[in-house]
Amino acid sequence: MDVPVAQRDRAGLEFLGSLQHHAGGVLQPAAGARYATLVPDPPPDIQGRRRSVAEALGGHGPWLFDRLLTRYVAEEIYVRAIPAAERARPAIEAWLDVPDDAPGSLTLDPDLVPPAYYHEGFHLTTGGWDGHDLMGVVISDLGYRYVLMPGGVGAVRAGENLMDQRTQVALEAPRRDYRRVLEAGCGNGRFSAVLAREFPDAQYVGVELSRTQLEYGRARCVHEGGSWELIHAAAEDTGLPAASVDLVAIFTLFHETPPKATEAILAEMFRVLEPGGDLVIGDIAPFERNDAFRSVVLDWETEHRGEPFMRSYLHLDLPGLVKQAGFTGVEAYGLGKGDYPWVVRARKEA
Numbered sequence: 001m002d003v004p005v006a007q008r009d010r011a012g013l014e015f016l017g018s019l020q021h022h023a024g025g026v027l028q029p030a031a032g033a034r035y036a037t038l039v040p041d042p043p044p045d046i047q048g049r050r051r052s053v054a055e056a057l058g059g060h061g062p063w064l065f066d067r068l069l070t071r072y073v074a075e076e077i078y079v080r081a082i083p084a085a086e087r088a089r090p091a092i093e094a095w096l097d098v099p100d101d102a103p104g105s106l107t108l109d110p111d112l113v114p115p116a117y118y119h120e121g122f123h124l125t126t127g128g129w130d131g132h133d134l135m136g137v138v139i140s141d142l143g144y145r146y147v148l149m150p151g152g153v154g155a156v157r158a159g160e161n162l163m164d165q166r167t168q169v170a171l172e173a174p175r176r177d178y179r180r181v182l183e184a185g186c187g188n189g190r191f192s193a194v195l196a197r198e199f200p201d202a203q204y205v206g207v208e209l210s211r212t213q214l215e216y217g218r219a220r221c222v223h224e225g226g227s228w229e230l231i232h233a234a235a236e237d238t239g240l241p242a243a244s245v246d247l248v249a250i251f252t253l254f255h256e257t258p259p260k261a262t263e264a265i266l267a268e269m270f271r272v273l274e275p276g277g278d279l280v281i282g283d284i285a286p287f288e289r290n291d292a293f294r295s296v297v298l299d300w301e302t303e304h305r306g307e308p309f310m311r312s313y314l315h316l317d318l319p320g321l322v323k324q325a326g327f328t329g330v331e332a333y334g335l336g337k338g339d340y341p342w343v344v345r346a347r348k349e350a
Contacts, residue, residue, distance in 0.1 A: 001092065001095045001137060001140075001141050001219070001220075001223075002141075003084075003085070003088050003091065003092065003137060003141045003142065004088050004091050005084055005088060005142070006084065006087055006088075009080065009083070009084035009087065010084075010146065012080045012084075013077075013080055013081060013084065013142060013143075013146035013147055014146050014150075016073050016076055016077060016080065016146070016147045016151070017146050017147040017148075017149075017150040017151045018150070018151070019069050019072070019073055019151070020069070020070070020073045020147060020148070020150075020151025020152060020153070020158070021150050021151040021152065021158045021159075022069070023065070023066045023069040023070050023073070023151075023158075024066075024070070024151060024152040024157060024158035025152070025157075025158030025159060026062075027062040027063070027065055027066035027069070028062075028063075028066045028297065030062040031057055031060060031062045031063035031066055031293070032293045032294070034056070034057065034060055034062070034063070035052075035053060035056050035057055035063075035292070035293045036293065038056045038057075039052055039056050039292070042291075042292035042293075043292070046287060046295060046296075046299055046311075046314070046315075049292045049293075049295055049296050049299075050296055050299065052292065053292075053293065053296045067300065067304070070304075070305065071304055071305065073147065073151070074123065074124045074305050074306065075124055077124075077142075077143045077147050077148075078124070078125060078126040078138065078143070079126075080142075081138045081139075081142035081143050082126060082132055082134075082138055084142055085132070085134040085137050085138050085142060086134070089134065092134055092137050095219055095223070096136075096137075096215060096216070096219045097219075098218060098219050098222040098223070099222070102222040103222070103225075103226070103227035104218070104221050104222065104226060104227040104228045104229060104230070105228075105229050105230065106214055106215070106217075106218040106230045106232075107229075107230070107231050107232060108211060108214065108232045109232045109233065112209075112232055112233065112234075114209050114234065115209075115234055115236065115261060117256075117257060117258050117261055117308075117309070118209050120306075120308045120309075121306055122256055122306055122307070122308075123305065123306040123307070124305060124306035125139070125306065129209075129210040129212060129213060130210050130211055130212050132212070133212060134212070135210075135212040135213070136188045136212045136213050136215060136216025136217070136219075137216060139188060139213070140188045140189075140190070140216060144162070144190075148162070149161075149162060154284070154298070154301060154305075154307070155284045155285075155298065155338070155340045156340070157337065157338070160336070160337075162190070163190065163194070165282070165335075165336065165340070165341050166190060166191045166194045166251055166282070167194050167198070168282075168335050168336070168341060169191075169249070169251055169280060169282030169335070169341050169343060170191075170194050170195055170198045170199075170249065170280075171198065172280050172282075172335075172343050172345055173198075173199075173247055173249065173278055173280045174278055174345075174347075175247075175278065176198075176199065177201070178199050178201075178202040178246050178247040178278075179201075179202055179203070179246050180202060180203045180205065180244065180245040180246055180247075181195050181199055181202045181203070181204050181205065181245065181246075181247045181248075181249060182205045182206075182207065182238075182240070182245040182247070182248050182249070182269075182272060182273075183195060183204070183205070183206045183207070183248075183249050183250065183251075184207050184235035184238070184248065184250050184253060184265060184268075184269060185207070185208060185209075185235055185250060185251075185253035185256070186206030186207060186208045186213075186214075186217060186230070187208060187210070187213045187217070188213040188216040188217050188220070189206070189213075189216065189217035189220045189221065189228075191249070191251040192204060192206050192217060192220075192221070192228060193220065193224065193226075195249055196221075196226050196228065199247070202247070203227075203229065204226070204227075204228045204229065205228075205229045205230075205231065205240070205245065206228060206229070206230045206231065207231045207233050207234075207235055207238050207240075208230070208231075208232065208233075209232070209233075209234055209235075211232060214230050214232055217230055218230055235253070235265045235268060235269075236261060236264040236265050236267075236268050237268065238268055238272060240272045241272070242271050242272060243271075243272070243273065243274040243275065244272055244274065245272055245273055245274065245277065246273070246274050246276070246277040246278070247273075247277060247278050247279075247280070248269045248272070248273055248277070248278070248279045248280070249280045249281075250269075250279075250280070250281045250282070250283075251281075251282045251283070251341075252282065252283050252284070253265070253281075253283070254281070254283050254313060254316070254318060255283055255284050255307065255309060255310055255313040255314075256307075256309060257309060257313075258309050258312060259309075259312055259313075259316055259321075262313075262316065262318070262321060263321055263324070263325070266321055266322060266324075266325035266327075267325050269325070270325045270326045270327060270348060273348045274348070275348055275349060275350045276347070276348065276349075276350035277347065277348050278345070278346070278347050278348075279322065279327055279344075279345065279346045279347065279348070280343065280344075280345050281318070281322075281343065281344040281345070282341040282342070282343055283313075283318070283341070283342055283344075284298065284310075284313070284314070284340060284342055285334055285338065285339035285340055285342035286313075286314055286315070286316065286317075286318065286342070287314040287315050289334065289339045289342070290314075290338065290339070294338060295314065298310060298314060299311055299314065318332070318344050319331075319332040319344050322344055322346050323346075326348065327346035327347060327348060328346065328347060328348075328349050329345075329346055329347045330344065330345070330346040331343075331344070331345045331346070332344045332345075
């Protein structure tokens with residue numbers, strides 16, 4: 001949506017984007033280069049690496065300011081974006097109000113009890129992803145557009161394009177002729193739009209826990225002329241029939257879930273995937289694929305940027321869990337700088 005943002009609101013959000021870009025694009029590389037010079041042979045384990053970075057860069061201005069600004073921006077996004085959305089409420093509500101008989105569907109479950117991990121407050125979002133009734137627009141059209149796209153976030157480095165990375169992952173699917181594509185954790189539809197574009201002959205199905213993100217995705221679908229099937233459910237229990245899709249595509253979900261939930265989600269994906277179908281996952285590369293400095297940057301987000309399961313994810317054997325769920329032909333590889341996006345690809349035997 002093209003939100004009619006007041007000049008002062010837009011300037012405040014663009015200021016945050018510039019701060020994040022400076023932190024991630026200037027300060028953090030300078031700190032990384034300094035660390036590489038001071039510690040040419042870093043420890044192999046994450047605890048040792050954290051201590052090593054703290055000792056080597058404890059008084060290093062670029063590192064300290066990079067961390068300060070990264071935390072500040074993560075908190076301040078919602079401080080500025082939510083009031084901006086409120087001031088544009090009439091236009092936003094009009095955009096969200098799509099006809100019930102428009103192509104596609106949105107099925108909400110008023111009795112849904114989200115799993116415990118959903119209440120962890122991902123990304124320091126004020127009140128969680130359903131903490132405000134306009135949170136879909138707050139996240140996508142204000143936070144992402146003005147702050148995170150120009151500034152980078154998490155594994156996405158400053159200057160990289162979030163949407164290009166989603167396209168890269170979608171193109172890793174082995175076929176083009178899928179009949180029914182399922183995305184687990186579809187959020188507000190950024191990857192949904194990519195999948196619908198890359199597989200135009202397939203029926204797209206998205207499953208998501210957040211009501212506000214689904215409502216945003218529904219409006220986006222209608223305004224873009226799509227016909228998505230959106231379902232309010234946990235990825236561990238989609239309610240879909242067994243063997244009812246032939247491609248499962250997942251983008252940046254598993255660093256937001258604890259290991260047991262990841263296992264349960266993969267089991268559910270195996271159940272709903274038909275024999276001969278494919279699984280494509282895009283996420284952050286595991287600990288051993290990141291250099292010492294970068295692994296500490298990512299690990300830092302566990303306590304400081306609303307990523308409570310980042311540390312456990314970085315040590316997770318995701319390809320192993322995919323095999324454990326029953327998939328075969330498992331491959332794991334990186335596509336870009338720092339192996340991000342990290343792709344795990346597999347199939348369900350015919």
